[in-house]
Amino acid sequence: MLSRADNDLLTQVGPGTPVGQVFRQYWLPVFFAYELEADGAPLRAKLLGEDLIAWRNTDGSAGLMQNACPHRGASMFFGRNEENGLRCVYHGWKFDVEGSCVDMPNEPAESNFKHKIKAAAYPTQERGGIVWVYMGAERPEPPLPGLEWLDLPASQVVASKRVAPTNWLQGLEGEIDQSHVSFVHSRLNVAQSDGRNRSMVDLIRALDRHPHFEVVETDYGVCIGAGREAPDNQKYWRITQHLMPSHVMTGPYGPDPVRNWRCWVPMDDTNVFVIGCSFHPTRVFTPEERQRMEDNAGVWTVSKAMRRPATSEPFGAWYGLPDLGNDFLVDRELQRTTTYSGIAEFWAQDSAMQVTMGPIYDRTKEHLGTSDTAIITVRRRMAATARALQEQGTMPREVYNPGCYMVRSDAVLLQLGDHWFEATAERRTATPGLNPACV
Numbered sequence: 533m534l535s536r537a538d539n540d541l542l543t544q545v546g547p548g549t550p551v552g553q554v555f556r557q558y559w560l561p562v563f564f565a566y567e568l569e570a571d572g573a574p575l576r577a578k579l580l581g582e583d584l585i586a587w588r589n590t591d592g593s594a595g596l597m598q599n600a601c602p603h604r605g606a607s608m609f610f611g612r613n614e615e616n617g618l619r620c621v622y623h624g625w626k627f628d629v630e631g632s633c634v635d636m637p638n639e640p641a642e643s644n645f646k647h648k649i650k651a652a653a654y655p656t657q658e659r660g661g662i663v664w665v666y667m668g669a670e671r672p673e674p675p676l677p678g679l680e681w682l683d684l685p686a687s688q689v690v691a692s693k694r695v696a697p698t699n700w701l702q703g704l705e706g707e708i709d710q711s712h713v714s715f716v717h718s719r720l721n722v723a724q725s726d727g728r729n730r731s732m733v734d735l736i737r738a739l740d741r742h743p744h745f746e747v748v749e750t751d752y753g754v755c756i757g758a759g760r761e762a763p764d765n766q767k768y769w770r771i772t773q774h775l776m777p778s779h780v781m782t783g784p785y786g787p788d789p790v791r792n793w794r795c796w797v798p799m800d801d802t803n804v805f806v807i808g809c810s811f812h813p814t815r816v817f818t819p820e821e822r823q824r825m826e827d828n829a830g831v832w833t834v835s836k837a838m839r840r841p842a843t844s845e846p847f848g849a850w851y852g853l854p855d856l857g858n859d860f861l862v863d864r865e866l867q868r869t870t871t872y873s874g875i876a877e878f879w880a881q882d883s884a885m886q887v888t889m890g891p892i893y894d895r896t897k898e899h900l901g902t903s904d905t906a907i908i909t910v911r912r913r914m915a916a917t918a919r920a921l922q923e924q925g926t927m928p929r930e931v932y933n934p935g936c937y938m939v940r941s942d943a944v945l946l947q948l949g950d951h952w953f954e955a956t957a958e959r960r961t962a963t964p965g966l967n968p969a970c971v
């Protein structure tokens with residue numbers, strides 16, 4: 533349970549809020565490079581409570597500026613994206629990617645008024661096919677987090693994004709909670725394989741539905757071990773990585789594991805998007821693998837058939853059709869006969885739970901058990917980071933330590949006496965060219 537003050541602290545992300553300030557110290561993954569077209573249509577964005585407009589310049593650089601034109605507040609969404617700048621169509625004021633007003637055609641040519649006008653604009657950089665945004669004050673900006681997939685060729689990565697109408701913390705807490713997998717994501721008859729060769733893991737999860745949780749605080753965030761009883765005096769450990777501020781890597785599966793990364797990026801206090809990718813560290817995806825990942829629903833990705841038609845609202849191309857308005861398309865017959873939840877798409881099983889907690893869950897009402905250890909630790913890390921930044925001006929230590937992000941999640945069978953954290957140290961280090969088998 534949290535106090536009301538702590539719940540507010542952790543869930544508010546607008547300008548000037550302590551956790552909002554924490555998020556502003558990190559580069560945030562926002563657009564896929566292909567979403568912004570040079571001299572193409574600007575896109576609405578909403579980040580950390582701020583209404584913004586994104587565009588790509590003639591020269592290829594990406595811009596992100598305040599939505600309201602500094603002249604008299606008309607939306608820059610309608611702007612003309614031309615000759616390396618975005619021009620407001622109301623009176624023609626034009627801005628570059630730094631937010632400087634570079635043309636003011638409704639003022640006399642001799643006027644120097646335009647030099648006094650500066651719009652809020654945020655630095656961007658592109659890496660790993662993603663446009664990253666930095667909303668903090670440090671100049672030069674800190675480095676990007678050293679995530680291993682940033683330098684992989686596009687042929688080894690499949691990426692996607694999804695908007696959810698909840699506070700960011702609900703999404704993140706769902707990701708680091710291994711215990712829900714035995715329930716909301718389970719099948720009634722575990723002998724029915726889901727095609728991913730996971731029947732052994734499904735069986736372990738069905739037989740031991742109360743994993744033993746252990747957490748270790750690290751340079752980058754929190755490393756979470758969830759151990760379940762397994763045959764032959766073994767324990768099945770799934771290791772989830774939480775990396776500040778809101779990155780997650782959950783355990784992969786199988787002998788040639790496809791790995792994953794996701795980040796929960798707050799749009800405002802009651803909306804978030806999750807952006808992420810599946811990647812293979814050592815080989816390209818086959819066309820069939822790529823097709824399957826792009827078309828089907830995944831842990832956090834919407835299937836092709838269930839995507840809501842794109843709109844021009846912020847990240848409006850990234851909504852799933854199942855939502856609260858249609859009860860996430862729950863099928864009671866399916867629930868009786870086949871799956872625990874009766875909700876078809878994997879991500880929607882999570883979303884139905886997270887959205888019905890309310891836009892901002894009131895954590896003064898919760899009752900946390902031993903399976904919630906990871907959630908408690910991650911909240912503490914964020915709260916402590918926010919207080920240190922607010923009260924002492926202390927920069928989160930990982931911001932200038934990009935190398936600490938070179939880690940991996942894991943899924944292994946260990947002997948009962950082995951300590952999961954020590955036993956997996958090497959496997960959790962992201963080593964280029966290596967991709968150890970998982971279970």
Ligand code: FES
Nearest residue numbers: 601603604620623
């Ligand atoms: S409101 Fe944008 S130029 Fe006047």
Ligand SMILES: [Fe+2]
Nearest residue numbers: 706712717882
């Ligand atoms: Fe889940």
